[in-house]
Amino acid sequence: MTKKLEHVQAWLQLTAIRGLGPARVRHLVQTFRSPHAVLTASVEDLITHGGLPAPLAHEVTVPLGSETMKRIDRDLQAVARGQYTILTLDDPSYPSRLKTIPDPPPILYMTGQLPDTDMTAIAIVGSRRATSTGRTFIRHLGGELAALGFTIVSGMARGIDAAAHDGALSASGRTIAVLGCGIDQTYPPEHRRLREAIERQGAVLSEFLSGTPPHGYHFPQRNRVISGLSLGVIVAEATIRSGSLITAHHACEQNREVFAVPGSPTHALSRGPHHLIKQGAKLVETVDDVLEEIFPHLPASMQERIATSRDPQQAALPVLEKEEAEVLERIPLEPVTLEAVLSQGSRPLAELMGILLSLEVKGLIAHVPGPRYYRTTLRHGLHTP
16 A cells, blocks of 8 residues: 555544544644544543543544445545545645635545636535526526636535536536535436536535435535635525525635525525525626625636626627617526517517517527527626617
């Protein structure tokens, strides 16, 4: 076994001890200088210098069970075969932003890659039972953020999470999925192809031992990692008692920005975001709302790139006549019928058809058979006075 794998083994053994949470493991390794030193310390030293209660100090000195050691051996063999990577808290490749939270995972299992550019990440979370409109909006928002160079972080769940990952992938951007199960598990199972795409354009992470099933209590614990990796968290379509609001709570504790996408005041999935907005979260209607808060926290090189891309002259935003802007405001991201667009205004059909054609030519809307029209971007273009 190589020295590096021996070091990883010590971390795995330490984190497998019951009663040692992430914060305690971090404290012990900082105190004793290495996980191996913790494992070989005396009960007296663990109590005196490590601050452990006597029963837990004794537990640290007791050899792990054979099944646990077999599991650790399987992990080390998988790493040696290149099936996945294990990042320890003292590994230079461990995400530096995640290290700043009070209780970072001592170990991270990973498939894919984590380059330094993933430091500029935005998390997007929301309901598994998201509406079609919510999924479409988040797919567009995630895509626009990814196109600007942000890495999109989410939990690979159904609904909003999947839409956020899809948006980033469709923009050829980077995205990270944080699992609530072992790295060798895919949950939900129907997201196997999504996971493979994420691994090609980002990374899949887990703090749980391989073979760990997706227990419900793992997901609130996982959520602190989603926020910890990110500059800010966007919440879309969530109930008051949802895991998404737990993620937002973690974000506040970690001094991250919190954003919320508003919705219908009568819909249950709007209550979570609306609650956050009342508490001071930034309301998000377009990507510009996110940039207003995040921009000062970005590296100078990224600020310059975004400023250039958002400059109207550089970004070549289409110029809209007043009537075009008015019609565009009535077209949502989800396809609507021609009759619905017509009923919202007073323009004759022939004039409306001309405006719709102009908006299509400018790349702001598209249509599907019906005909039904939908917006292709969250951007509005420039109005002429």
